[in-house]
Structure formats: C-alpha cells, structure tokens
Amino acid sequence: MAVKNVTIQDIADRLGMAKSTVSKAISGATDISEKTRERVLACAGEMGYQVKAKHVSYTKSIVVFIYGSIHYDKVDQFGYEIILGLQAAAAEHGIGVNITAISNAELKSGNYYSIVSGGNCEGAVFLGFKPHHVFIEHIRSLNIPLVILDNNVDYQLAARVGCDSAEGIRQMVQYLWMRGHDRIGFLGGEEDSIVTQERYQAYSDALKELGLEENKDAVRYGHFSAKGTRKRILPIAQTGVTAVVCISDLLACSAVQELEKAGYVVPADISVTGYDNLPVSEYSQPRITTMYQNRIHIGKTAFVMLQQMNSGISIEAVSLRPELIERESVKLIAKRILPEEDK
Template identity: 35%
Template sequence: MATIKDIAKKLGISISTVSKGLNGAGDISEEMRQMVLDTAVEMGYASKRIQKLGKRKVCILIENMEYENIDQFGYEIVVGFKLSAVRRHCEVSVIPTNLNMLTQEKYDTFMLKNGFCGAFLLGFALHDDYIRQLDKTNVATVLLDNYNPNRHVGYVGTDGYNGIDMAIKHLYDYGHKKIALLNGSKNSMVTNDRRLAFLQAMDRYSLKVDPNLIANGYYVADCAKDHVGTFLSNGATAIVCASDLIASGVINELKRLGVQVPKDVSVTGFDDLPIARHLSPTLTTIRQDRVALGKSAFIMLEELIGGVSISKLLLKPELIIRDSTGPCPE
C-alpha cells in the first residue's frame, strides 16, 4: 500500500505538502490538492483514519431516487442501512448527487477526500459516469439493482425473476392469457431483468407473448397514459407494472377510459409502497422488504471493506394480493 512518502516522491513535492493535500489544509492551492488526491487514488493510498477499525465513515450516494418521506421508495432503504450502521458505530452521510458533482470529481477521489471507506449507491443508471468508474475502483461499494464485476463492488436487490413469476402465475390462475407489461426506463438493469423475467414466466405458463403488449415507460405514474390505450386495443385483460407508481397511473388511466379494475382489466404493481394500500382499488403487488434491503447493503459493505468479496445478495419477494386483480372477463 502506498504511503505519503511514496506520493511525495512521485510528484516531486514535500511530504508536508502531500499531507496538507490529503487533509484539506487551506494553505495550498486547490489545483495542488486535486493533484495530490488523484495521485493518492492512483497509487492505492488509504489514510490511517480510513484504515482504523471502529472509526469508519461511509456514505449513501443518491441519484434519481426520492427518499425523504415514508411514501417514497428510497426512504426505508436508507433507514435500514442506518439502523445496521449505528449498531456497528459507523457514521453515515446521505449525499444527494447531481450531474455537476459527478463530472467535477472522480469517484475514488471524492471518497478519499471525504474520508469515506465505502459507499452505497442508490438510483444510478447503467450509463452514469460513476457506474463506469467502478470498473477500476478499489473502494468498497454496494449497488442497489446494479451489477459490476469488480471484486470491490457488490450488488444487493430483490429477486425480480421470482417476483414477476409470482405475478404472472397469480394472473394465470385467474384465467388471464393476454397479459401486458408496462416496464420502467430503458437505461436500467432492473428494467432489463423484469422484461426477461416476464418473457420467461409467460413461457413457463405457456402464454403467448404479444410484442404490442410490452412497453417501456418511466418509473412514474404519468407514463401510463402513453401505453394503456394501446394495450386495450390489443386485447389486454391484465397489466403487469414494473413499479407501484406505474401501476397507480395505469389504474387512473383505465378509470379515465371507463374501464373497471379488476372487472375488465387486472393490474399488478411491484414494490408495495404505502400508496398501494390507498389506491382504489387497493393494489395487488410484489413486496420488496426495503428496510431489509438497506440492512443487507450495510452488511455487504462491511464485508467488502474487510476484504471479503461478495458478488450478489438477493432477497425473496412476496406476493401481496389485494383488490386490483380478479378473474379474467369472459
């Protein structure tokens, strides 16, 4: 492992200047500090405060995910992570990110500068710059619903294949054959997985897949109005949605079109957000235990920090049957 002396030698500067750069001293230029940090990352340097057990400091970086109140998807995940962290006397910083932050500073440099020994990334898409940088990172990192082959990076999530299979079987048992999928945004691993899970489940129950009954929207309710009409014109009697928010939009759009749920069309969601219990009709959905996801992410992160390379941790989903699904209309 590189030392301060090694960094100083490589840059041709004094050890004290390197120390100032690593510790945020105000009497060196920002340009010099950035050069010291970038070189430290390149050489695999880890400060003593990061190495010291019992003094760990980690962060949750969040992009494109709401998390500030209990009705939002990320809220319970953050709570679960913090619950596990506090038991291990670990300090957690929750940091919303934006494009400027992600482009101004490299991931490893940001982590070193702020004294973080690991991170949990929420809401990042496959094309995000930070996700690409993880190919070479030495920083312990956990992703939600994202995968990277780097041995320092782990993936935590809910088994979407099992979840979608349960939704399709539930609809199949009700006699539905013309089942549609309204998926999330394309630049997402979980979206890709749910599409493949849908195709596999349809095949498992010998149900014909109609390309006109598969569409990508976004993980918001408003996307429903762009696709529900097409599904109906192609004979859909059930719509599987990639999230509860999408499902809420589907139910509202069906009502607007004079279609009754579940008498005419059944609807399922995914997540079991609080909104699922308050929709009319209440929403049949696939439950993700989001508190457990957060706890699992911290457990995985701690193991990665300790040098144990864990690739993937998937939780079992649960089918929650409510009033939005029923027998296929004759």
C-alpha cells in the same frame, strides 16, 4: 393559511395506535410486525408526514449516492426504507450515513469525489440507474467497496444487492394465470434500465412456461416516475389484455388512474398489478396487488456487505426473495392450479 405539520401523534390518533408503536415503525425498529409497519407507513404517506433529519457526529461513515428517479425523504417513497435500514445497521456499529443526491453531470464531473476520498469513508452505496463509468473509476481509484442496488458494474470491490426481480415477476404472472388470465400485458420503466430489462425477460419467460403467447403490442416502456403513463397504458388496454403487469407501484397506481379516466373499471374490465409494496399501493383505490420487497432488510444487507468486503470477504451479489401481496386489483376469472402442483 399555514399547513399543519403532521406529527407522530397525529398518525397514532388516526390509526388508534400507541405513539411509541408509530415511532418504532417510522424509525425502523425491529420489535414490531411488518404488517404494523406497513399500516403506519401507508398512513404516514397518505397524511404527508415528513421525517426530521438527525444530526449526529461520527468518526467513520458510508456514503449513499441517490441518482435518477429514486426518492427517499418521505415515508411513502422507494428509497426511504432502504436508507432507514442502512442507518439502523450503521448506527449499531458507530458508523454514520451521508446521503448525497447526485445528477448525471455530477457523476461525470466527479464533484462528489471529496465526499468519499477522506480517510473516514468505509464504502459507498449507489441507488439509481447504472452509474457512469467515470464514477466507477473514481471509486476504483479509492479502493473502497461499493454496493449497488439492482445493477451490475465492472469493479472488483462492487457487489449487487436487491430482491430477485425475475422470481417476483414470474410469481406475478403465475398468479394472474391461476386466476384465469391468459392475455397479459407488460408496462416497464425506462427501457435501458437493468431492472426493466430483467423484469421484462422474466415476464416473457413466464408466459412461455405457461404456454401463453406474448403480444408485443401489449408491451410498453415508460418512466419509473410514472410520467406519461397514459400514452402507454391505453394502447396496452386496447390490445384486449385482461391484465397488465407493471414493474413498480407508481406505474401501477398511475395506470389505474389513467384507465379509469378513459372509462375502464379496475379490476372488472382490466386487472393491474404492481411491484415494491410501497405505501401508495395500500391506499390506492382499488388497493394494488403487488410484490413486496423488504427494503429495510435490503438496506441492512447492503451495510453488512460493505463490512464483509472491508474484511476481505469477496461478494458478488445478495438477492432477497420477494413476496406476493394479494389485494383488490386483480379479477378472478377462473381458478387454476399450476401444472407442477396439479399431481
């Protein structure tokens, strides 16, 4: 039996919205609220909606390199809205966006070189773990600007874009403390990832600021893809923590599933938080308390940064502020007020 392709009309019918509203949410239009966009993307992801590629010819373009566990071709994936923001901003300036998924071997070999070496390339955006030094040398030889998501590289025309990871994790740890949690664990992605390292350091610093003890046994590292979460989250739970800070929504949702398979009830027995505010966090059971990164804005900002660097403006980094999204995955043990506010 053939599987029916989900349409924009199907999503509109499910949500009781106008088809035009759903279309705007999926295409990145700015004249709808973020709350509406979140509802539409969450529903689209749950229903399995897939975006149809658009084929438009441009004389100038930017290249987006997708590396590692970042995915972008479905509305519920992390990279989707970043690409959407890039495409929307670029289209306004008559510039195309070429998306290239790249492997570690390709990063080292330079098979992508012809994509960026043409005279019509305005710059590159890199989404993924830290790029191989050979890749950076190739970009350097072309003297084109490079914007990298949540990474730092040694190249004069490179700049970093993303949300303030340290501030987001700090807010989350404070939020848990304000709801009565003193024993807080940490579940990260790959240990050598800059994002994991920065978010772990923010977690550790936030505990110290609150006078809480860090239990090293309650700190584990895994994969952003959520592979193998069970053998990491259960040892954390067994330390007696009342809450776990997960540094991505995929990790958080996987952690909830594995905890409940093991007999825990979330949040009654243990609370779990995420990061990113992907659609999956909205339709998870329970719905995940998380940190919102405006990924469309990240994409648009990346494009603006490329344009500014092409105009001779020096930029090192642009860091956007994340926002706490409170849902149902954190238990209220006791109400507290942060010391600096208790005056």
